[in-house]
Amino acid sequence: MGTFFSSSIGKKFVMSLSGLFLVIFLLVHLSINALLLVPDGGEMFNNAAHFMALPLIKYGLQPVLFVGFIVHIFYATMLTSINNKARGSVKYAGGNNTKDVMWASKNMYVLGITVAAFMAVHLCDYWVPLQITGNVESTTLHGTEMHDTYALVNAAFSQCWRVALYVVGALGLSLHLTHGFWSAFQTLGASNSLWRKRWTVIGTIFAWVVGVSFSLIAILQHFFYQA
Amino acid sequence: MEKTINLTLKVWRQANATAKGAFESYEVKNISTDSSFLEMLDILNEQLINENKEPVAFDHDCREGICGMCSLYVNGRPHGPDDEVTTCQLHMRKFKDGETITIEPWRSAGFPVIKDLIVNRNAFDSIIAAGGYVSVGTGGVPDGNAMPIPKVDADEAMDAASCIGCGACVAACKNGSAMLFVSAKVSQLALLPQGKVEAARRAKNMVAKMDELGFGNCTNTGACEVECPKGVSIANIARLNREYLKAKCLD
Numbered sequence: 001m002g003t004f005f006s007s008s009i010g011k012k013f014v015m016s017l018s019g020l021f022l023v024i025f026l027l028v029h030l031s032i033n034a035l036l037l038v039p040d041g042g043e044m045f046n047n048a049a050h051f052m053a054l055p056l057i058k059y060g061l062q063p064v065l066f067v068g069f070i071v072h073i074f075y076a077t078m079l080t081s082i083n084n085k086a087r088g089s090v091k092y093a094g095g096n097n098t099k100d101v102m103w104a105s106k107n108m109y110v111l112g113i114t115v116a117a118f119m120a121v122h123l124c125d126y127w128v129p130l131q132i133t134g135n136v137e138s139t140t141l142h143g144t145e146m147h148d149t150y151a152l153v154n155a156a157f158s159q160c161w162r163v164a165l166y167v168v169g170a171l172g173l174s175l176h177l178t179h180g181f182w183s184a185f186q187t188l189g190a191s192n193s194l195w196r197k198r199w200t201v202i203g204t205i206f207a208w209v210v211g212v213s214f215s216l217i218a219i220l221q222h223f224f225y226q227a
Numbered sequence: 228m229e230k231t232i233n234l235t236l237k238v239w240r241q242a243n244a245t246a247k248g249a250f251e252s253y254e255v256k257n258i259s260t261d262s263s264f265l266e267m268l269d270i271l272n273e274q275l276i277n278e279n280k281e282p283v284a285f286d287h288d289c290r291e292g293i294c295g296m297c298s299l300y301v302n303g304r305p306h307g308p309d310d311e312v313t314t315c316q317l318h319m320r321k322f323k324d325g326e327t328i329t330i331e332p333w334r335s336a337g338f339p340v341i342k343d344l345i346v347n348r349n350a351f352d353s354i355i356a357a358g359g360y361v362s363v364g365t366g367g368v369p370d371g372n373a374m375p376i377p378k379v380d381a382d383e384a385m386d387a388a389s390c391i392g393c394g395a396c397v398a399a400c401k402n403g404s405a406m407l408f409v410s411a412k413v414s415q416l417a418l419l420p421q422g423k424v425e426a427a428r429r430a431k432n433m434v435a436k437m438d439e440l441g442f443g444n445c446t447n448t449g450a451c452e453v454e455c456p457k458g459v460s461i462a463n464i465a466r467l468n469r470e471y472l473k474a475k476c477l478d
């Protein structure tokens with residue numbers, strides 16, 4: 001097993017599993033965000049956010065999530081730098097005219113950086129006030145006092161530039177997933193000529209559903225949910 | 228219909244492995260569109276020899292698309308602008324009169340340039356030597372019916388076996404990865420009973436050799452299969468991943 005994680009396939013195995021783990025996180029995050037569209041003044045969303053801040057999740061699952069992100073980013077950086085070296089020091093003067101190669105597949109690291117940059121802003125906007133400084137208005141729902149997360153998110157989405165940034169981040173994520181999703185299964189060996197088509201179709205649909213949903217929630221919040 | 232064309236060639240010239248190379252421009256005239264790309268280079272070389280200049284060094288052998296010796300990165304693509312052919316099978320009718328053609332060697336850390344357009348592809352031989360064979364005694368020729376092999380498996384093994392080891396996959400890959408080649412060589416044996424005996428050892432040793440020799444990590448872009456002159460599919464890469472993971476689990 002020792003040589004496994006230093007082998008090329010072993011490192012990519014780590015990329016695949018951490019990527020798929022983050023995909024699951026995206027689904028959870030998106031489901032909770034969808035509650036922003038429930039027209040109850042944010043009650044359901046606040047309850048869900050409160051639940052996600054329970055100690056078990058905050059101190060149990062959240063560190064696992066961070067490890068997932070760090071591993072994915074760390075391995076991506078390592079693999080990309082090895083690959084750049086393997087490409088050789090002299091670039092092709094004739095450029096690259098190979099057809100039928102998906103743009104996203106050749107730019108996963110750049111797309112990853114887009115997603116990471118967006119995430120950094122996102123963490124400063126929400127995670128820091130909600131989970132670190134606690135510098136957030138409170139609300140009381142059914143006798144429980146909790147952060148008024150809804151108000152925080154709603155206020156953020158009142159700003160045009162934030163919505164725009166959010167949409168750019170979400171669409172960058174979509175592109176990242178259009179290649180990342182099927183690629184993960186290919187690396188795990190769970191693919192062949194037939195399943196490759198299936199994974200790409202499922203992956204492409206999934207990628208755009210996730211990106212467009214995140215974007216739509218932000219846009220709808222901006223236009224229809226402002227007090 | 229035979230036609231002739233005039234061309235400008237931008238060719239990579241490099242005296243030896245350590246020398247600094249550069250592009251040189253040459254004119255060739257009255258090239259028949261029926262000639263092959265390598266024949267066109269032969270004409271250029273005759274011209275250079277007559278001018279008392281050093282001819283351009285390039286690899287070739289069979290000139291019928293089966294040995295994998297010819298290489299060349301032509302106008303931004305390994306084996307040039309045609310699909311599923313080697314450079315020796317590329318014809319001049321694919322080019323226009325007056326066109327400038329850029330001719331470069333394969334570029335990747337795993338294939339260093341030896342001279343001009345020739346690169347050192349010994350790395351592929353080392354990978355094969357690491358396990359791309361069957362060493363069990365398979366005895367005499369058995370009766371064809373004694374060892375039933377499903378048609379699909381036989382076909383897929385045959386498709387994988389059509390890899391000629393040219394290295395276009397590495398040349399096309401943004402990661403300089405040799406996974407298509409290695410996966411073809413592992414697959415052609417992994418699919419057949421004779422190859423199963425050493426399957427685990429083969430997958431581990433060939434991948435280890437590939438990593439050791441400085442090839443990159445596959446990111447599944449699929450550029451290799453687009454440029455492979457034999458149409459080897461990246462479904463083989465999934466199989467290699469599977470074989471490797473299986474082998475490592477058994478450790």
Ligand code: SF4
Pocket residue numbers: 389390391392393394395396397407408411451454455456457458459
């Ligand atoms: S897989 Fe295709 S491109 Fe790669 S070495 Fe074999 S024949 Fe050449």
Ligand code: FES
Pocket residue numbers: 286287288289290291292293294295296297313314315316
């Ligand atoms: S010279 Fe043999 S394949 Fe081109």
